[in-house]
Amino acid sequence: MKHTVALLFLPLALAAACSREPAPAAPASAPTAARPTPLADLPAVDGARLLEQIRALSSDEFQGRKPGTEGEVRTVAYLEQQFKALGLQPGNTDGTYVQDVRLVGLTPAQKRPFTVTGGGKRATFAWRDEVVAWSKHVADTASIENSELLFVGYGVTAPEFDWNDFKDVDIKGKTIVVLVNDPQVPSATDPTTLDDNVFGGRAMTYYGRWTYKYEEAARRGAAGVLIVHETGPAGYPFSVVQGNLGERLDLVREDKGMSRASIEGWLSLDAARKLMAMAGQDLDALKKQALTRSFRPVPLGLSASMTIGTTARTMASKNVLAKLEGSDPALKDEYVIYTAHWDHFGVGEPVDGDRIYNGALDNASGTALVLELARAFTQVTPKPRRSVVFLLVTAEEQGLLGSAYYAEYPVYPLAKTVAVVNIDGINQWGRTRDLTVIGLGASQLDDYLREAATEQGRTLRPDPESEKGYYYRSDHFNFAKKGVPALYLDSGIEYVGKDASYGTQKRDEYTNRDYHSPSDEVKEDWDLTGAVEDARVLFAVGYRVANAATWPEWAPGNEFRAAREQMRRP
Template identity: 50%
Template sequence: MLLPRLLPASLLLGLTTLAACQSQTATTTSAAPTAAADLTPEAQATTPAEAISAATIGRYLQAVSSDEMLGRKPFTTGEERSTQYLADEFKRLGLQPGPEGSYFQPVPLVEITGTPAPTLQIKGKGPALSFQYKTDFVSFTQREQPQVSVSNSPLVFAGYGVVAPEYGWDDYRGLDVKGKTVVVLVNDPGNAGQDTTLFKGKAMTYYGRWTYKYEEAARHGAAGVLIVHDTKPAAYPWSVVLSGAISPKLRAQTTNKGADKCALEGWLTLDAAKKLFQAAGQSYEQLYAAANTKGFRPRPLGGLTLSGSIRNQLRRQTSRNVQAVLPGTTRPGEYIIYSAHWDHFGVGKAIAGDSIYNGAVDDGTGLAALLSIAEAFQKAPQKPERSIVFLAVTAEEQGLLGSAYYAQHPPYPLNKTVADLNMDMLWPYGQMKDLTVIGYGQSELEDYARAAAREQDRYILPDQQPETGMFYRSDHFNFAHVGVPSLYASGGFEGRTRGKDYIAQQRQNYTTNMYHKPADQFDPSWDLSGIAQDAQLYFRVGQRLAAETTFPQWRAGSEFKGARDKSMGGR
């Protein structure tokens, strides 16, 4: 694909005209505020509508998702261009750099480009199995070594690979997996609706995340761990696993160079797993049923062993988060963070003649909202009393690495951080009636969101697919993990003019045909007024938080409340 010059003036003018035509003013309601988080008339009056509009969103969105950004992949020219663009925009808007005097926070990472052996060899008493790379399995490693291998590693089935004392669950109970390869199911017990009394029922817990399963297997000393892919509980097709696995993988640099990780991590297709279980004298259906039963005991897989290897190329380099701050007028030492991730997948395998993975929706939309909100705060006649931090993080697509680094090396104290308001994948399908809150029930930030939604004549909706574990799949999770109350919400269920079915069709089309593919690129026909609507709502939530002296709390029973209580004890 030819790379055009970045946003010529004529193109910007045309985009602005188009987006302005799409823009609609959110309907307001005269319903009386009922919560402490309701917006004051003063806050409402300081909302410069022209700063957050479809036109503004479109200008920023087309810039960050243009071909010249080369898919915004860390360690590439695309990173240099996109992060410099963001820093330049923050500077243009008059925002100050971070506490070290820079708009960039260095994030040391290692890029591991692994080339697995073409096959995984499975041996036992019967005929040997030979699983083919990409067709039957994918594998990778976090060990920073030129080559890793497992040889004749005994295979064991450990259910979901979960150790959760609070649920009375231990899939590794009585099982010694040192030197062995563990096979586990995707997601967590109960999520598929077999027994809604297990864990949180259909709502995925952190134990359902694939990253957790690798960590738990490593804690038990396993040589390898393979997750069985099943599209429904995984919430994404095999093509998504494949696209993420065959590209170079970024990891956080560690002092032991990944020596405490499993030598081999990966996925099996469901068909390959069924063949494996059959060779062990068992069926997938039997093992699945057993794994979803209280009292499950792990078991060897019929004397089967696995052999496989990976050759690695290593590249250590520093990526960067982009940060800027608007200092508060009266309490500059207290911070509200707006976050979005700047990275995507760069230039990769061509699909339909296009090799640039632009990431327009994922997460160009979040970046466009981030910049629009920054512009709105600068244009507001009344500046915020608390400081507002605008943070674009790296390597979200590689495992939330940039936000994890920020959370472990915070430029601003966590116990002085009021909240994180995260934006990821906003939908370009027009204004919405709903505001869907991912992880609903976690914190008082939902009260602030409800008040802002009421002003737009919208209703709050809990996540309609909690089994997909979206609360653990974007950058707000790393803030929640260290105790900072976090909000991750957007409209995406019921369109204001086209209803629910249209939105469902558009989202399904995106998931099937665009998600993590070159097709996720800017489309001039998109109706960006809904993204502007969400950005306006987030802006108003931030205004309210900035005007208060209190801190929003996690709700009783939230797994993140303990970390916050501990952090705030040192204030």
């Protein structure tokens, strides 16, 4: 999980990765269905049944729904049963409701602690409390040995912003220390504000994601890469990082992960200060330097050693999917996809004696809502002209792996996929006057959304926490970067009958207490009336897109538009 940003800036190679299958011509103006069925006449999601589904999926019976465990077996069987009971067709063209996703599970163990030496000093950093590390190498052990330490700012190479934290410094075989998030550069005219033209200003871009930093380190041949954790820029406390010290999953890769750095991981903020002090450096001063284009990597005069032992196992996890075939013979081979991830963290580190990471909000709630939207689609009249696919993906919590696999090996061509609606968490605190759109302004799907929300007397608002980079933290991103217009909502923040601070208070409460914790369970104070209203809007968007004369487009200038246009080349 969870959320996102409006206008992002990805490396050109990322945006170019897409299918070349031709697709229908798209409109130049915002698409609207002719006299769409009023929202009030569309099927509604039943709040009591939605809550019942969430309780079932987040119960201890499903053991936290971790891929590759008995919890997955039970979850997949349950989801297949639900789709069959609704009378939906198997979503896979092989006649099944599943798509196999080959994963490798890697469980790290410290064989030799992270030890830093230099200048006559030596320090060992505590496993879990100060350093959380692992290796993506499918091998018994992975090590760094007297590896030179470099501070490389934010670890970003972004030609479109004339930004290169590495300059001409060769980091091959070295271990780099990088800051979390991307540079939030002060405005040249007003240092108290941010330059919105560089890395989105306050909003995080993909360059700020930890996944990018590990990828860039691998591209440059680093032996190790450690990210300095800070709760605000990361969007979650260090306890979340600590809670992920168990088995980590990855897609099965031909190179067995050997192209990655040997050691990847995080340093706590206090550990990073301790490290910099050993080098005679001040972390806060280095952070200020890193906000300038002139920044150059700083040799720390230290070397690091560490050995990680890894226990590996391979598994065939499952994406689960079902289809409602379109009613129009000319359009039924075009697809609207609703997606959510079914997985969470399974059984892990105990917190207050509880070891089951039930993931009620994240994302039993989104999975349950897709099931209930599927139920509504079986009841709507007239049936949608285009086909509607309900895709529940695996291993989102491990790096969006299930959706990445589907986007790379789609059951239905992405060039024929009209739109994706992603659901990662629902509103569990009551009705709101607004809807938060992660990436507001990115595509014409917002026009459909605005039309439906207006029928409820509600408004759209941009992500209030765009600095946390939520656009890159859920499954719609893998479709967007391939060029498919994707919509992703979060809860509104103007709660009916509550004071203005209530929404922010509840978001912070969840982030600090329940996010990726065993305490993410159904609470007594949950009120799904807001989720039901949101569901009606999401249903209307998908239904109207499935019936529209034209396809929704990315907004002019959006970084994903080029990938969509690439699909249309003969």
